Amino acid sequence: MAEDKQTPMMKQYLAARRELPPRTILLFRLGDFYEMFGEDAKEASAILNVALTKRGEMPMCGVPSHSARGYIEKLVKSGWRVALCDQVGEVQAGKLVRRELTQVLSAGTLDDFGLDDRKPNYLAAICQRKDGIGLAYCELSTGEFRVAELPDLAAVLNELARVSPAETIAPSHQEEFFRGVAGVNFLDGYIFEPEPAAEVLLEHFKVHSLDGFGVAEMRAAVGAAGALLHYLTRQMRRSVSHLRRLQSYQTSQYLVLDAVTQAHLDLVESRGGRGMTLLGVLDRAVTPMGARMIREWILHPLRDVESIVARQQAIARLLEDSIQLGKLREHLGSIRDLERAASRLNGSSGNARDLAALGASLSLVPAVADAARAIGSPLIDSLAERLSPLPELVESIARAVVDEPPALLREGGFVRDGFDPALDELRSASREGKDWIANLQEREITRTGIKSLKVRFTSVFGYFIEITKANLPSVPEDYVRKQTTVNGERFITPELKEIENKILGADERAKAREAEIFQELRALVVGHLAAIQETAASLASLDALGSLAETARQLHYCRPVVDDSGVLEIVEGRHPILDFQSTGERFVPNDTSLDTDGHRFAIITGPNMAGKSTYIRQVALLTLMAQIGSYLPAQSAHVGLVDRIFTRVGASDDLTKGQSTFMVEMNETANILNNATGSSLVILDEIGRGTSTFDGLSIAWSVAEHLHDVIGCRTLFATHYHEITDLERTRSGVLNLNVAVREWNDQVIFLRKILEGRADQSYGIQVARLAGLPDVVLNRAKEILNNLEKAELNAEGEPVIARSRRKKAAIQNGLDQLNLI
Numbered sequence: 001m002a003e004d005k006q007t008p009m010m011k012q013y014l015a016a017r018r019e020l021p022p023r024t025i026l027l028f029r030l031g032d033f034y035e036m037f038g039e040d041a042k043e044a045s046a047i048l049n050v051a052l053t054k055r056g057e058m059p060m061c062g063v064p065s066h067s068a069r070g071y072i073e074k075l076v077k078s079g080w081r082v083a084l085c086d087q088v089g090e091v092q093a094g095k096l097v098r099r100e101l102t103q104v105l106s107a108g109t110l111d112d113f114g115l116d117d118r119k120p121n122y123l124a125a126i127c128q129r130k131d132g133i134g135l136a137y138c139e140l141s142t143g144e145f146r147v148a149e150l151p152d153l154a155a156v157l158n159e160l161a162r163v164s165p166a167e168t169i170a171p172s173h174q175e176e177f178f179r180g181v182a183g184v185n186f187l188d189g190y191i192f193e194p195e196p197a198a199e200v201l202l203e204h205f206k207v208h209s210l211d212g213f214g215v216a217e218m219r220a221a222v223g224a225a226g227a228l229l230h231y232l233t234r235q236m237r238r239s240v241s242h243l244r245r246l247q248s249y250q251t252s253q254y255l256v257l258d259a260v261t262q263a264h265l266d267l268v269e270s271r272g273g274r275g276m277t278l279l280g281v282l283d284r285a286v287t288p289m290g291a292r293m294i295r296e297w298i299l300h301p302l303r304d305v306e307s308i309v310a311r312q313q314a315i316a317r318l319l320e321d322s323i324q325l326g327k328l329r330e331h332l333g334s335i336r337d338l339e340r341a342a343s344r345l346n347g348s349s350g351n352a353r354d355l356a357a358l359g360a361s362l363s364l365v366p367a368v369a370d371a372a373r374a375i376g377s378p379l380i381d382s383l384a385e386r387l388s389p390l391p392e393l394v395e396s397i398a399r400a401v402v403d404e405p406p407a408l409l410r411e412g413g414f415v416r417d418g419f420d421p422a423l424d425e426l427r428s429a430s431r432e433g434k435d436w437i438a439n440l441q442e443r444e445i446t447r448t449g450i451k452s453l454k455v456r457f458t459s460v461f462g463y464f465i466e467i468t469k470a471n472l473p474s475v476p477e478d479y480v481r482k483q484t485t486v487n488g489e490r491f492i493t494p495e496l497k498e499i500e501n502k503i504l505g506a507d508e509r510a511k512a513r514e515a516e517i518f519q520e521l522r523a524l525v526v527g528h529l530a531a532i533q534e535t536a537a538s539l540a541s542l543d544a545l546g547s548l549a550e551t552a553r554q555l556h557y558c559r560p561v562v563d564d565s566g567v568l569e570i571v572e573g574r575h576p577i578l579d580f581q582s583t584g585e586r587f588v589p590n591d592t593s594l595d596t597d598g599h600r601f602a603i604i605t606g607p608n609m610a611g612k613s614t615y616i617r618q619v620a621l622l623t624l625m626a627q628i629g630s631y632l633p634a635q636s637a638h639v640g641l642v643d644r645i646f647t648r649v650g651a652s653d654d655l656t657k658g659q660s661t662f663m664v665e666m667n668e669t670a671n672i673l674n675n676a677t678g679s680s681l682v683i684l685d686e687i688g689r690g691t692s693t694f695d696g697l698s699i700a701w702s703v704a705e706h707l708h709d710v711i712g713c714r715t716l717f718a719t720h721y722h723e724i725t726d727l728e729r730t731r732s733g734v735l736n737l738n739v740a741v742r743e744w745n746d747q748v749i750f751l752r753k754i755l756e757g758r759a760d761q762s763y764g765i766q767v768a769r770l771a772g773l774p775d776v777v778l779n780r781a782k783e784i785l786n787n788l789e790k791a792e793l794n795a796e797g798e799p800v801i802a803r804s805r806r807k808k809a810a811i812q813n814g815l816d817q818l819n820l821i
């Protein structure tokens with residue numbers, strides 16, 4: 001549209017549009033609706049399933065403003081950013097109202113709705129420089145802000161899998177490099193440059209140098225962190241003053257879990273739902289903050305003995321004193337999401353309910369601190385030390401805010417009577433007026449003698465007196481007619497209007513006064529933000545420890561010995577998820593005994609369905625749990641810490657990347673061989689299965705040799721290639737294990753017990769029978785197996801597997817006939 005032909009409103013719209021980042025839908029407030037125009041309207045109408053109309057040539061669609069939240073959430077979940085352009089000036093007839101961009105929302109920057117309270121919602125930024133790749137991420141709803149520098153793209157992908165951000169930004173000139181990152185959005189590269197990025201950080205944290213955060217020399221990390229802040233403040237228009245601390249970390253502090261391993265071990269997500277994850281077993285947290293912390297611990301198992309033992313000691317004390325454990329959890333249980341309430345109050349979305357929740361939660365902190373101190377563990381004591389009950393703030397909120405405030409700020413009604421004299425006066429003026437009106441009907445019935453006279457109210461007309469048709473002749477002179485309806489007429493009186501104005505005026509001013517009081521309280525909260533965040537973090541850790549202790553108590557877990565040895569010794573270990581979920585078949589416990597200086601490489605053979613995969617995953621999960629500091633589902637355990645856990649489990653195509661099952665398998669195997677160290681734990685399930693038998697066997701064999709001879713790490717290797725068990729003869733570190741089964745009446749009975757030695761048979765056909773393969777197919781399979789085992793060849797030297805008895809008989813018959821002739 002030519003610029004001079006545009007209406008003033010359209011000019012205003014286009015000006016707002018120009019300021020937005022890419023892939024943003026602009027919701028433009030027009031009266032009671034948010035309207036979308038042009039391409040935005042086409043995209044949004046399809047996603048939201050609302051009608052697409054036209055204004056002149058311009059496509060448009062709209063959603064009512066009062067229900068906009070649900071629509072916004074839907075757009076954001078579909079991968080769009082959503083900008084809100086609101087009316088900020090006074091509405092005057094015939095004049096264009098002033099409008100401003102008030103918020104831009106995206107998946108990583110939702111801070112008040114659409115969030116799962118037991119899960120963090122991260123926004124991440126990545127950028128590459130000569131010296132490494134910077135990764136920064138933050139959680140707007142809690143104020144967490146972390147940064148790291150990683151050596152290569154693989155490490156970044158692993159870390160992103162762990163953080164699992166809802167949104168990731170990267171510089172547009174590095175699009176080629178970062179293309180493989182899921183859901184990445186590219187932005188102008190300038191904001192990722194170390195110098196401007198450092199400026200943004202210095203200004204935000206009001207410091208002269210970044211040394212205090214330990215990132216001054218990390219140029220890539222600074223670039224990512226600065227870009228993230230720039231994006232939030234300038235492009236997304238978010239308040240970020242609650243991001244108070246930039247925590248730099250190194251991935252080597254934690255046990256490294258690549259994306260594949262996280263998925264294979266069902267740590268926090270599973271196709272079977274939350275119940276089938278380790279998180280589902282360990283999360284008994286009673287606050288949302290604690291639940292988020294447990295999740296964080298599962299994804300960041302520790303690497304140093306001291307920190308792990310500190311958690312174990314805390315759990316041990318909690319278990320020794322189950323009354324205190326109960327008390328601690330009971331007090332914690334009444335605490336609300338302090339962290340997110342404080343962040344919302346710091347931003348623009350907080351309301352009186354957040355204030356009430358914050359005040360009520362802080363008021364419980366002294367009880368939590370007392371319960372914690374009574375436990376007597378150094379870690380719990382240090383967490384209790386960091387709790388600030390902030391009694392003055394609690395007192396101010398309790399004095400000011402009613403117990404159950406309404407959700408909407410602008411409606412008022414959340415400040416207690418008696419808190420503020422000016423507000424009380426306005427409220428009593430309004431009340432008196434309302435009383436006067438309440439009595440008016442009675443008075444007017446007496447005065448006029450009209451029994452059916454009614455005083456009523458509508459939001460359009462305000463208060464009025466309604467008289468039915470039959471009674472119109474009795475209407476007094478001072479009534480002023482306002483409107484005729486089907487049944488009668490509506491009147492006002494000058495006095496009624498005067499009182500009404502008083503009420504409305506008083507109500508308006510009361511609301512304005514309440515808004516002022518809210519802002520004062522909000523400022524108090526913001527003034528204590530750092531202490532509140534620290535308190536919330538301590539509460540989260542206390543809750544997470546309580547949660548681990550409660551799991552250990554309920555499920556009879558044991559405390560493992562954890563050290564820097566190369567030992568992995570588990571007695572009567574159980575798979576944490578299957579053990580927890582098992583309803584039918586009781587879970588059969590199994591032992592593990594590996595040592596980098598002794599038997600470090602276990603080859604597990606056994607029939608299909610016997611429990612090989614379950615067993616090797618169980619060992620990986622127990623090792624990981626030990627490094628979280630958790631107790632274990634076992635009778636006893638000794639875990640020498642590992643630096644990484646690698647898994648190669650099951651077969652899955654990655655069609656999105658155009659890779660076949662075999663290719664995925666080989667990629668994962670290459671990753672293990674290239675990155676495992678002597679301190680790693682590797683679990684491999686049936687590698688080499690996706691290709692021809694001989695190729696597969698050869699690959700599996702040489703991978704096994706390399707892991708045993710060159711890397712020397714603790715490894716569990718489940719395979720159907722029984723030939724590989726021969727490695728035990730030539731290699732001292734190899735131990736053969738098998739899963740016991742009994743054969744009975746041509747059926748297999750699974751005993752689920754891991755025993756020393758190799759398996760003698762695969763029982764594939766018997767297992768196939770369990771799956772319901774037709775008898776005719778099973779019988780034929782047996783025949784073929786028989787032939788293969790006897791290595792029978794035909795006259796041409798080919799295996800006779802293609803022949804069936806019937807054909808054989810026919811051929812024999814033919815030969816007999818020939819002989820006869």
Ligand SMILES: Nc1ncnc2c1ncn2[C@@H]1O[C@H](COP(=O)(O)OP(=O)(O)OP(=O)(O)O)[C@@H](O)[C@H]1O
Pocket residue numbers: 578585586587588589590606607608609610611612613614615752753
């Ligand atoms: N120790 C156990 N106690 C009870 N049930 C078990 C145990 N181990 C495994 N199972 C059950 O057996 C089923 C099959 O186990 P799993 O998948 O580990 O077998 P597998 O030997 O790896 O089979 P395949 O070779 O066919 O992949 C599991 O789904 C589980 O329900």
